[in-house]
Amino acid sequence: QEQLVQSGAEVRKPGDSVKMSCEASGYTFTNYYIHWVRQAPGQGLEWVGTINPGGGSKFFAPKLQVRVTMTRDTSTNTVHMGLNSLKSEDTAVYYCARGGRNAQWSDYMDVWGKGTTLTVSS
Amino acid sequence: EIVMTQSPATLSVSLGETATLSCRASQSISDLAWYQKKPGQPPRLLIYGASTRATGLPARFSGGGSGTDFTLTISSLQSEDSAIYYCQPYNTWPPALTFGGGTKVEIK
Numbered sequence A: 001q002e003q004l005v006q007s008g009a010e011v012r013k014p015g016d017s018v019k020m021s022c023e024a025s026g027y028t029f030t031n032y033y034i035h036w037v038r039q040a041p042g043q044g045l046e047w048v049g050t051i052n053p054g055g056g057s058k059f060f061a062p063k064l065q066v067r068v069t070m071t072r073d074t075s076t077n078t079v080h081m082g083l084n085s086l087k088s089e090d091t092a093v094y095y096c097a098r099g100g101r102n103a104q105w106s107d108y109m110d111v112w113g114k115g116t117t118l119t120v121s122s
Numbered sequence B: 001e002i003v004m005t006q007s008p009a010t011l012s013v014s015l016g017e018t019a020t021l022s023c024r025a026s027q028s029i030s031d032l033a034w035y036q037k038k039p040g041q042p043p044r045l046l047i048y049g050a051s052t053r054a055t056g057l058p059a060r061f062s063g064g065g066s067g068t069d070f071t072l073t074i075s076s077l078q079s080e081d082s083a084i085y086y087c088q089p090y091n092t093w094p095p096a097l098t099f100g101g102g103t104k105v106e107i108k
Helices: none
Strands: A003-006 A010-012 A018-025 A034-039 A045-051 A058-060 A068-073 A078-083 A092-099 A109-112 A116-120 B004-007 B010-013 B019-029 B031-037 B044-048 B061-074 B083-090 B103-107
Touching (some): A003 A092, A003 A109, A010 A018, A018 A034, A018 A116, A045 A068, A045 A078, A045 A092, A078 A092, A109 B044, B019 B103, B031 B061, B044 B061, B061 B083
Parallel strands (some): B010 B103
Antiparallel strands (some): A003 A018, A034 A045, A034 A092, A068 A078, A092 A116, B031 B083, B083 B103
16 A cells, blocks of 8 residues: 655754655655655644655745755655754654645645654754 | 634534534635644545545545635544644645644544
């Protein structure tokens, strides 16, 4: 069945960088965009950015676009999300999620990974 | 940026009763999704296209509305429905995704 498997928890210090991964299986990887959404402790859901695994194009949340990177590896069906110059406010659970329709930027999300917990603390 | 306002912030409903959640957009939108979020779990897609239930979702969950005002109705509330529910517009441009602030559904 379709699933997204995310990498394990990370702990970083302020100013550090982090890279986390999201491996897709059970469907054609290049046909559906991957979105990243985060949830800080006690807060709501916040969109981080979106990547097209087919062509590699990306779109990021304005408040994060200078610090976030996204890449895809079609040989392993994996998307990587990086965040640099980390701040304590980046402490959150980061989810990757598949867009529900073929090749649509602005989309609902129908398959979710279990999340990667990022803790940023000195 | 489209701002989504959900109300109420918290809803306390007795088992077997009906919960009605509201989601209002700052401008007219064409499509809306609803998600259920429980602690320690990823969000779960419930509704897309404002009213289409996701695969396997019980019929007691229903979505409605158009334009700027949307609702999620949970009838015959069960204990496992205790969660936070988020709405999310899509088919927007620019494609910056946003979420409502959430409504917490509690069992009274």
